[in-house]
Amino acid sequence: xxxxxxxxxxxxxxxxxxxxxxxxxxxxxxxxxxxxxxxxxxxxxxxxxxxxxxxxxxxxxxxxxxxxxxxxxxxxxxxxxxxxxxxxxxxxxxxxxxxxxxxxxxxxxxxxxxxxxxxxxxxxxxxxxxxxxxxxxxxxxxxxxxxxxxxxxxxxxxxxxxxxxxxxxxxxxxxxxxxxxxxxxxxxxxxxxxxxxxxxxxxxxxxxxxxxxxxxxxxxxxxxxxxxxxxxxxxxxxxxxxxxxxxxxxxxxxxxxxxxxxxxxxxxxxxxxxxxxxxxxxxxxxxxxxxxxxxxxxxxxxxxxxxxxxxxxxxxxxxxxxxxxxxxxxxxxxxxxxxxxxxxxxxxxxxxxxxxxxxxxxxxxxxxxxxxxxxxxxxxxxxxxxxxxxxxxxxxxxxxxxxxxxxxxxxxxxxxxxxxxxxxxxxxxxxxxxxxxxxxxxxxxxxxxx
Amino acid sequence: xxxxxxxxxxxxxxxxxxxxxxxxxxxxxxxxxxxxxxxxxxxxxxxxxxxxxxxxxxxxxxxxxxxxxxxxxxxxxxxxxxxxxxxxxxxxxxxxxxxxxxxxxxxxxxxxxxxxxxxxxxxxxxxxxxxxxxxxxxxxxxxxxxxxxxxxxxxxxxxxxxxxxxxxxxxxxxxxxxxxxxxxxxxxxxxxxxxxxxxxxxxxxxxxxxxxxxxxxxxxxxxxxxxxxxxxxxxxxxxxxxxxxxxxxxxxxxxxxxxxxxxxxxxxxxxxxxxxxxxxxxxxxxxxxxxxxxxxxxxxxxxxxxxxxxxxxxxxxxxxxxxxxxxxxxxxxxxxxxxxxxxxxxxxxxxxxxxxxxxxxxxx
Numbered sequence: 060x061x062x063x064x065x066x067x068x069x070x071x072x073x074x075x076x077x078x079x080x081x082x083x084x085x086x087x088x089x090x091x092x093x094x095x096x097x098x099x100x101x102x103x104x105x106x107x108x109x110x111x112x113x114x115x116x117x118x119x120x121x122x123x124x125x126x127x128x129x130x131x132x133x134x135x136x137x138x139x140x141x142x143x144x145x146x147x148x149x150x151x152x153x154x155x156x157x158x159x160x161x162x163x164x165x166x167x168x169x170x171x172x173x174x175x176x177x178x179x180x181x182x183x184x185x186x187x188x189x190x191x192x193x194x195x196x197x198x199x200x201x202x203x204x205x206x207x208x209x210x211x212x213x214x215x216x217x218x219x220x221x222x223x224x225x226x227x228x229x230x231x232x233x234x235x236x237x238x239x240x241x242x243x244x245x246x247x248x249x250x251x252x253x254x255x256x257x258x259x260x261x262x263x264x265x266x267x268x269x270x271x272x273x274x275x276x277x278x279x280x281x282x283x284x285x286x287x288x289x290x291x292x293x294x295x296x297x298x299x300x301x302x303x304x305x306x307x308x309x310x311x312x313x314x315x316x317x318x319x320x321x322x323x324x325x326x327x328x329x330x331x332x333x334x335x336x337x338x339x340x341x342x343x344x345x346x347x348x349x350x351x352x353x354x355x356x357x358x359x360x361x362x363x364x365x366x367x368x369x370x371x372x373x374x375x376x377x378x379x380x381x382x383x384x385x386x387x388x389x390x391x392x393x394x395x396x397x398x399x400x401x402x403x404x405x406x407x408x409x410x411x412x413x414x415x416x417x418x419x420x421x422x423x424x425x426x427x428x429x430x431x432x433x434x435x436x437x438x439x440x441x442x443x444x445x446x447x448x449x450x451x452x453x454x455x456x457x458x459x460x461x462x463x464x465x466x467x468x469x470x471x472x473x474x475x476x477x478x479x480x481x482x483x484x485x486x487x488x489x490x491x492x493x494x495x496x497x498x499x500x501x502x503x504x505x506x507x508x509x
Numbered sequence: 510x511x512x513x514x515x516x517x518x519x520x521x522x523x524x525x526x527x528x529x530x531x532x533x534x535x536x537x538x539x540x541x542x543x544x545x546x547x548x549x550x551x552x553x554x555x556x557x558x559x560x561x562x563x564x565x566x567x568x569x570x571x572x573x574x575x576x577x578x579x580x581x582x583x584x585x586x587x588x589x590x591x592x593x594x595x596x597x598x599x600x601x602x603x604x605x606x607x608x609x610x611x612x613x614x615x616x617x618x619x620x621x622x623x624x625x626x627x628x629x630x631x632x633x634x635x636x637x638x639x640x641x642x643x644x645x646x647x648x649x650x651x652x653x654x655x656x657x658x659x660x661x662x663x664x665x666x667x668x669x670x671x672x673x674x675x676x677x678x679x680x681x682x683x684x685x686x687x688x689x690x691x692x693x694x695x696x697x698x699x700x701x702x703x704x705x706x707x708x709x710x711x712x713x714x715x716x717x718x719x720x721x722x723x724x725x726x727x728x729x730x731x732x733x734x735x736x737x738x739x740x741x742x743x744x745x746x747x748x749x750x751x752x753x754x755x756x757x758x759x760x761x762x763x764x765x766x767x768x769x770x771x772x773x774x775x776x777x778x779x780x781x782x783x784x785x786x787x788x789x790x791x792x793x794x795x796x797x798x799x800x801x802x803x804x805x806x807x808x809x810x811x812x813x814x815x816x817x818x819x820x821x822x823x824x825x826x827x828x829x830x831x832x833x834x835x836x837x838x839x840x841x842x843x844x845x846x847x848x849x850x851x852x853x854x855x856x857x858x859x860x861x862x863x864x865x866x867x868x869x870x871x872x873x
Contacts (some may be wrong), residue, residue, distance in 0.1 A: 244746075245722070247720045247721070247722040247723070247724050247745060248720050248722075248724040248726070248742070248745075250726075256782070304848055304849070306716040306718070306728070306849040306850075306851070308716070308728055308730050308736065309736075310675050310676055310734050310735055310736045311675070311733065311734030311735065313675075313757060314757060317757070337734070338675055338676075339675055339676035339736055339755060341676070341728045341736055341738050343716060343717075343718045343726055343728060343849060345718050345720075345849065348721065349720055349721025349722070350720055350721070351718055351719070351720040351724055351726055353726050353738065353740075355738075357676065357755070360675060360676070360755050360756070360757065360760070361757075361758060361759055361760065361773065361774070361775035362755060362759075362760040362773055362782075363760075363773050363782045363783055363784050364782060366753075370724065370742075370745055370746075370747075371746075372722060372745070372746070373746060374746055375745070375746060375747065377751075377764070377765055377766070379762070379764055379765075379766070379767070380784065381782075382783050382784060383766075383767065383771070383784055384766070386765050386766035388746060388747075388748045388765070389746065390746055394684070394748070395748045395749065396748055397748055397749075397765040397766040398766075399766065474714065474730075474851060475714065475716050475728070475730065475851040476850065476851060477716075477848040477849050477850055
């Protein structure tokens with residue numbers, strides 16, 4: 060690999076080491092990225108709303124270099140290039156002449172990690188191209204659209220030793236910590252969903268011009284990853300348990316027709332166009348060990364955002380959406396009473412969150428931005444690259460979460476017939492340690508550092 | 510108590526006078542014109558206690574039946590009654606109701622109406638032959654539940670505030686006696702009228718899964734393409750369940766920890782994507798029956814049941830609703846035992862769901 064150490068970041072990184080040492084190894088590395096003492100090389104594919112957010116985070120981390128960027132949208136591409144230069148880094152090489160120009164980038168560039176924030180259908184091809192060209196890759200959700208893609212990602216990972224994951228998420232949370240500590244007892248049922256009224260987004264061609272089309276084409280849970288990645292660690296999926304099968308069914312589809320008519324009148328193409336996607340989709344997933352997971356997808360009906368419910372043998376945590384708060388009931392509380400959960404959630408804040416004290420930086424731009432410090436999940440990504448290991452959310456967990464899309468499509472198409480969930484781990488789920496257990500063991504091995 | 514001659518007496522026979530039966534007996538005798546003409550129970554002591562309650566309000570002594578577990582047959586054959594009120598264990602509901610119908614009496618039973626599909630069809634068939642109905646018309650969720658909120662909710666829905674229902678999640682999540690059969694009636698009592706099931710729509714098929722620890726979740730798909738997510742768990746540490754009713758124009762939710770039911774209505778709720786309390790809407794659309802409630806001692810459920818018997822109409826939650834609800838028990842078990850394979854609902858209305866009108870309590 061050819062690379063030049065960025066002198067500025069090298070000096071800052073060296074100067075920061077003393078102070079950062081007190082925060083633990085993880086935090087020291089949050090301040091700068093390095094692999095074998097050299098900068099970490101990132102290539103960005105897709106730098107629209109969300110991609111520009113991740114790019115801006117990366118540019119705020121010393122030791123990150125961005126030698127290449129790819130986007131089919133020239134405006135986005137040149138904005139991204141400008142941001143890189145404004146950060147004091149050398150101008151990146153630009154790709155995006157065609158829809159498959161990412162392949163040229165993956166073949167030609169020297170990169171440690173590809174960051175993919177394109178539209179859904181190109182995620183898996185970009186992941187595969189990255190691994191085949193010797194690069195690791197992280198992707199915005201969802202990782203795959205088909206089961207074939209899911210298996211191909213697993214196979215390519217096992218063959219090349221490179222990984223492609225939803226590593227812009229981390230499996231650790233207050234919830235996973237609390238569940239591991241046994242506050243709720245053994246988990247019996249989880250419920251969550253992507254319940255988010257996206258009618259406006261779907262009809263906003265400026266922002267995500269591809270976002271409406273999946274609703275035209277496919278009747279399934281199109282977006283399972285946010286709720287599922289948040290809940291999988293609590294259900295020990297792929298880590299001592301696994302999804303066995305699912306059944307899924309959708310409601311009729313009326314909301315998008317009505318919305319198009321409301322916005323553009325009854326003559327509008329979409330006012331009468333038949334949409335495949337039912338307005339509400341519900342899926343039941345059962346695990347081999349008998350846990351149950353109810354998963355919702357509803358992006359068309361009017362409602363405040365989602366809710367989440369986690370039930371164990373000793374207690375239940377219930378989140379009713381962003382403005383109503385979270386409630387808990389555990390054995391020992393007065394029968395029939397819920398209590399606000401904030402205090403107990405504070406108590407079980409994940410040790411990673413507690414230890415993570417990033418320095419202030421410029422406000423992060425892009426979709427989801429606004430933070431004034433590097434978010435923890437990017438620190439974890441940088442750390443994984445530094446330690447030459449897979450992201451915390453690994454290949455198997457990533458494909459499992461996204462495979463819900465094709466699996467629900469199959470069940471919906473067969474009027475709710477059960478569909479077996481593939482075992483992407485090929486039996487390794489039986490011996491793979493629980494997420495929080497592995498985390499604690501690793502921390503112990505490092506003498507307390509995370 | 511004085512009876513006004515203008516009130517047509519309603520003669521009732523009570524089968525099963527344990528705590529639930531006595532509860533119903535007390536509700537019944539508090540309504541003018543209701544006569545507890547006969548009581549039946551296998552337990553002589555309970556029977557005498559119930560008889561004492563009936564006599565205490567100055568009514569003629571009820572005739573008592575306690576000769577074994579099927580003495581209700583004799584009661585149904587010998588007595589002149591408008592209806593039988595059945596509060597026996599769940600296994601005998603269907604048999605008691607059938608005996609009542611075959612002897613020319615209506616029957617109101619505690620839920621569930623029946624435990625097998627065969628019994629359920631028998632009850633539907635005997636109704637269609639005799640026009641004597643059986644129903645779980647004692648279930649109070651819709652008319653009296655949540656301090657009247659469900660009745661007000663039905664009124665909001667009838668006024669179009671939530672649009673058409675498209676996905677309703679409801680259930681029974683409350684610590685109770687484990688090992689009992691599922692009881693879908695409490696949620697179905699409000700969901701079926703809200704979703705116009707058996708009245709313009711009907712349940713088409715369902716899938717169900719149970720966790721190893723007893724949590725059961727089902728999805729029901731309707732002929733029109735609407736969904737129900739139904740939760741049932743009496744083994745877990747549940748203080749109370751929750752419901753979430755999603756319509757095409759808005760959503761309603763009642764759940765744990767909330768200061769009361771919440772609502773969100775597209776274009777009407779002042780802050781986009783923020784819940785608000787439903788109370789102002791209830792105040793703006795007062796349900797006439799709720800306004801009349803006043804200090805009447807009996808639940809509205811009981812008063813409307815007596816009214817239906819007096820006027821010869823079907824109860825609000827009728828034979829088809831009761832059959833639909835109780836059928837869920839077996840279908841859920843069947844699906845859950847078979848990797849959640851979908852189970853088709855029979856059409857208990859035999860096609861009449863297409864023409865049957867929505868529950869309208871305003872004219873009631």
